[in-house]
């Protein structure tokens with residue numbers, strides 16, 4: 001199936017975080033591609049990836065990176081597709097460095113920044129599906145079903161002492 005989401009990250013070491021975005025896209029039936037694209041180690045690839053993304057049929061890009069996390073902002077500078085940035089929890093500074101690197105974009109180039117780590121990656125997958133759902137009824141219904149199931153699971157398990 002034609003990928004609709006580009007799920008990229010600065011390093012293989014980011015995959016344990018970004019796989020949570022992939023899991024959500026799988027769950028919601030959104031086709032995606034995934035690869036390592038580094039702002040620092042493969043800058044030419046970054047430019048090529050971002051410049052060709054829309055023509056290749058992608059609708060949203062999820063970009064995760066840690067530390068001096070330039071990937072989401074640089075990708076956003078080279079494409080008009082929506083870019084969702086996921087700050088990876090770094091070892092040295094627990095991801096605060098990643099968060100601030102991604103969230104503090106100067107006005108004029110937008111990156112939608114998610115939470116640090118697993119929650120941010122999960123919600124990046126969810127938000128990408130919601131964006132695609134604005135033009136795709138099947139994906140929109142999958143998001144609605146996910147949320148109904150989530151709500152029902154909470155309502156069905158009101159006692160916090162039960163496993």
Ligand code: RP5
Nearest residue numbers: 010011013014065066067088
């Ligand atoms: C960033 O540097 C990557 O996104 C990763 O989070 C961090 C460390 O990369 P590795 O040294 O583990 O490859 O570019």
